Amino acid sequence: MNTAQIIQAEHDFLAPTYTRPPFVLNSGKGCYLEDTDGKRYLDTGAGIAVNALGYGDDSLARAMQQSAIGLIHTSNLYYNEPQIQLAQMLVKNSFADKVFFANSGTEANEAAIKFARKFQVENGNPDRKDIIAFYGSFHGRTMGALALTDSEKYQAPFRPLMPGVTFAEFNDMASVRHKISKHTAAIIIEPIQGESGIHLATTAFLQNLRQLCTDQGILLICDEVQCGLGRTGKLWAHQHASITPDLMTIAKPLAAGLPLGAVLMIDQVASAMHTSEHGTTFGGGPFVCSVALHVLQRLCDPKFLSHVQTTGEDLMTKLKQLQSPLLKEVRGMGLMIGVELTIDVGKVKKLAYEQGLILIQARDNVLRLIPPLIWGKAETEALLNRLTGLLIPELIAIEQNGRQP
Ligand SMILES: Cc1ncc(COP(=O)(O)O)c(C=O)c1O
Incomplete structure (x- = not known):
């Protein structure tokens, strides 16, 4: 053609x-x-x-060719060495203890929503379902992630979306405090908002947010789908503020254009999830994870x-x-x-x-x-x-x- x-x-x-x-x-x-x-x-x-x-990139092409000789897909019903190696490497290079693989940034955020709610259920707070996101946010296009995305244009034709989401002003602790209730399960933030035009959360804001979440038993989720994996000159954008979240979602460059997303989390969140409570057919397959290992090694350098x-x-x-x-x-x-x-x-x-x-x-x-x-x-x-x-x-x-x- x-x-x-x-x-x-x-x-x-x-x-x-x-x-x-x-x-x-x-x-x-x-x-x-x-x-x-x-x-x-x-x-x-x-x-x-x-x-x-x-x-x-020649060495990426070679890594892809080499990975393609191995298994492409087995499903998550079976052990898969590249997936485990990639999880190990992500854990070694982050705050996290455990990883869940998905196929995109949106799916990673959907998983993070479920993990956050489940954490609260398992910790005796079944009424904590709500999530605070920020004005200017973008977290994806599915019914949960879209509910967290501050865009009338993206949301309006598709309502009803996931309930229980409120938006706070970015970089404004008073606004966050005002939006918190006894039903708040988690706060999700992009340390640098991408889609809304590159807006940086200040160090003080991220640190205060971290403290508030810790004090109130609220989980802090960093969406680093766009700003993570080396884009800011550190591997993770939240590192610039010397904080660690409880969960972090990543995707975009992880497998150099092959679909791969991930949720990184602390042990207490991971241990709230049990067999069959979340899953994916494709997420974290051996081929895509083997390619991602090559990418991550280079980005971590x-x-x-x-x-x-x-x-x-x-x-x-x-x-x-x-x-x-x-x-x-x-x-x-x-x-x-x-x-x-x-x-x-x-x-x-x-x-x-x-x-x-x-x-x-x-x-x-x-x-x-x-x-x-x-x-x-x-x-x-x-x-x-x-x-x-x-x-x-x-x-x-x-x-x-x-x-x-
Ligand atoms: C911060 C952020 N979160 C989530 C997403 C959604 O990721 P994906 O398009 O891989 O589903 C994006 C995409 O631009 C993003 O920038």
Whole structure:
């Protein structure tokens, strides 16, 4: 099929849940992607924070080939060595004692909801069912995770959702205290909110939240699906605040684009769950876990993490120096950076595609930079050159009002 045929077939055969730009990506190397017409794009989205190791990585490809020689799937009815090795490695490199594998970030959050409720039941608090989430949150699209997601647009057509969810103001302890009741089982927070436009929880807020949860017998769940696994320059985003949660959900880069999510938890939570109380056919299969072992080994490497930190700091500094009246604020940590503009980012995104730059958006006016973590100085320079040429009000006005014939 040629490019036009693929785009037509997408309209004909796929449910219209996405609006896609008019090109078809089919290969990549490093931080660059190439489309079916041979056009190259610098990628600042990494498949929405998934492709940490970039594209065309030879040792990842070898690890995948090697893993594919072994068993692909056995189900969770049987022992599976790669799954156990991966769990061991996650435990060794985190606060957690135990792991449950799922297939995505959303499913990890669904599992975390059940684990939190079950913990309360087993500890003599069966009336503690409720969960506090935060304004600006995103936790997924299924009926539990969606209930925790602060978006009228995403929620409205699908109600009724899971009951018992209230939202508190991000970075506001008074608001959290106000929302807590004797029915609160858990509080779920993204240490850095991604979908709402890169908003960082402050160290003081995370520390106070941790203390409050401990004092009140409430479980603290960190959703690190987007901000975890090295993206901030530490393996876990909560480490920047020197706290540990009781549960943490992860996914995106864990198996380099193969579907894998996980819930990491302390022993007391894990021991509240018994056989058959939760499960999944695919979650944590031998093939995907074997690939994830390779990925995790590389992400845990202190040199890799310090590269993310220094590259991220350099990129942030340079973005802050950009001169454009369209630029409102640059914020973030590591390679998770939001560039807030005074205009709708959609127009910039369209122009960027033409110039060989893939940008992704958070809310209407934030460019969300979540590139491959192998991003380097050359990519920063290439990005800044392109952004300098893009963030020109006249150019955006032309895009907005229609091109001249
Ligand atoms: C913080 C956070 N939680 C959960 C999810 C849902 O993950 P998934 O799309 O893998 O189901 C996302 C996805 O963007 C996310 O950013």
